[in-house]
Amino acid sequence: MLLFTPGPTPVPQNVRNAMSGETMHHRTPEFEAIFEKTRKHLFNLFNTDEVVIIASSGTGAMESAVINLCNDTLLNVNSGKFGERFGKIALANGLDSVEIKNEWDTPVCVEAIIEAVKNNSNIDAIAVQISESAGGLRHPVEELAHAVKEINPNIMIIADGITAVGVEKIDVSNIDCLIAGSQKALMLPPGLSIIGLSNSAIEKIGNGKGYYLNLASEIKKQRQNTTAYTAPTTLIIGLLEVLESIEKNGGIDKLYRETACRSKAVREALEAIGLHSYPQTPAKSMTTIDDENASEIRKLLKEEFDLNVAGGQDHLRGKIFRINQMGLIPVYEILWVVNAVELCLAKLGRRKYDGTASKVFNEVFFEMEA
Numbered sequence: 207m208l209l210f211t212p213g214p215t216p217v218p219q220n221v222r223n224a225m226s227g228e229t230m231h232h233r234t235p236e237f238e239a240i241f242e243k244t245r246k247h248l249f250n251l252f253n254t255d256e257v258v259i260i261a262s263s264g265t266g267a268m269e270s271a272v273i274n275l276c277n278d279t280l281l282n283v284n285s286g287k288f289g290e291r292f293g294k295i296a297l298a299n300g301l302d303s304v305e306i307k308n309e310w311d312t313p314v315c316v317e318a319i320i321e322a323v324k325n326n327s328n329i330d331a332i333a334v335q336i337s338e339s340a341g342g343l344r345h346p347v348e349e350l351a352h353a354v355k356e357i358n359p360n361i362m363i364i365a366d367g368i369t370a371v372g373v374e375k376i377d378v379s380n381i382d383c384l385i386a387g388s389q390k391a392l393m394l395p396p397g398l399s400i401i402g403l404s405n406s407a408i409e410k411i412g413n414g415k416g417y418y419l420n421l422a423s424e425i426k427k428q429r430q431n432t433t434a435y436t437a438p439t440t441l442i443i444g445l446l447e448v449l450e451s452i453e454k455n456g457g458i459d460k461l462y463r464e465t466a467c468r469s470k471a472v473r474e475a476l477e478a479i480g481l482h483s484y485p486q487t488p489a490k491s492m493t494t495i496d497d498e499n500a501s502e503i504r505k506l507l508k509e510e511f512d513l514n515v516a517g518g519q520d521h522l523r524g525k526i527f528r529i530n531q532m533g534l535i536p537v538y539e540i541l542w543v544v545n546a547v548e549l550c551l552a553k554l555g556r557r558k559y560d561g562t563a564s565k566v567f568n569e570v571f572f573e574m575e576a
C-alpha cells in the first residue's frame with residue numbers, strides 16, 4: 207500500500223534503518239554531537255535566528271508558541287481545522303481570541319487582518335497556517351506579516367508551517383515563529399515538532415511561560431546541544447538522517463523545485479480529466495480535489511490500486527480527497543496515483559480511460575524539470 211496522505215507521510219527506508227539502533231542515553235557526548243549536527247541543518251532549513259526541537263506532535267508546538275508569544279489577545283485565521291485550533295488554544299490558556307473565519311477554500315484577506323489589528327489594540331500576536339491542511343489552502347502569510355509589521359512591529363507573527371517547512375522556501379523576514387512537525391514534510395514518524403524563532407520573539411519570550419512547553423528553558427538548553435527534558439533521541443537521529451538525505455539528493459532547493467513541479471503537474475493532470483481543485487489558492491503540500499464521488503474514489507484507490515489518500519473532515523467529510531506532495535516522492539509513484547485516479551473515473555462510468563492524466567502529468571512535470 208502506498209501512503210499518499212498529507213501526514214503522516216512515508217518514512218524512507220534509510221531513515222527507518224537509522225532509527226533502528228540501540229537506545230542512546232541523551233546526556234552523553236555522543237548524542238550531543240548528533241544534536242549539534244541536527245541543529246546546524248535546521249538553521250539552514252528554517253533561516254530563523256533560533257531553532258528549538260520539542261517532543262510533541264505539531265499541536266504541542268502550536269500551544270507553546272501561543273503561550274510564550276501572546277500575552278493578551280490572539281488574532282487567528284480560521285479557514286480550516288488547524289486555524290480553528292489556534293483560537294481554541296488561546297482560550298484554553300486564558301487568552302482572548304479574535305478570529306477571522308472563512309470557508310475552507312478561501313485564503314485570508316490581508317486587508318481583513320489589517321482592519322482587525324487596527325480595530326483592536328489588544329492583539330499582540332497573529333497565528334496563521336502557511337498551508338492549511340484541512341483544504342490544502344495556501345494563505346498569503348508573508349504578505350500579511352509584512353503589512354502587520356508596518357503597522358506595529360511588536361505584534362508577533364506565528365506561522366504554522368507544519369505542511370510548508372520542507373515544501374517551499376519561506377521568506378521569514380517578518381515571521382517571528384515558524385512551526386514544523388515531524389510526520390509531514392519531514393518524512394518522520396509523528397512525535398516531534400520544531401520551532402524557528404526571530405530575535406524579537408526571543409526577546410518577548412523572556413523567561414517564558416508554561417512548564418514543559420516553556421520556550422526559554424528549551425532555548426537555554428538547546429544552545430548547549432541538549433534538551434530541558436529527556437530528548438526524543440530516536441526521532442532526532444531520524445531527523446538528522448532525513449536532513450542529510452535531502453542534502454545527498456541535491457539539496458533543499460532541488461526538493462522545493464521538485465515539489466513545485468509535482469504539485470503543479472498533478473493538479474493539471476487531474477483537471478485535464480475533469481476534476482476540480484478545491485482551494486482558491488492551492489498549497490504545494492497537497493492536491494485537494496472536491497468531488498461528489500470523493501468517497502467512492504478513495505475506496506477504489508485503496509481497494510483496487512493499493513493507494514491510501516486522505517479524505518476531508520467535518521463538513522468536507524466525503525466531499526474531498528487529498529493527495530500528499532510532501533517529501534522525497536519518486537516520480538513513478540505519483541504517476542501511478544494520477545493514472546489510478548483516471549482509472550477510478552472509468553470504473554465509476556464517468557469517463558472512458560485514455561491515459562490523459564499520465565500524459566498531462568508527464569508533459570507538465572518533465573517540461574518544468576528540464
Ligand SMILES: *Cc1c(COP(=O)(O)O)cnc(C)c1O
Nearest residue numbers: 263264265288335337339368369
Ligand atoms: C498536522 C498539522 C498540525 C499538527 O497536528 P498534530 O496532529 O498535532 O501533529 C498542525 N497544523 C497543520 C497545518 C497540520 O497539517
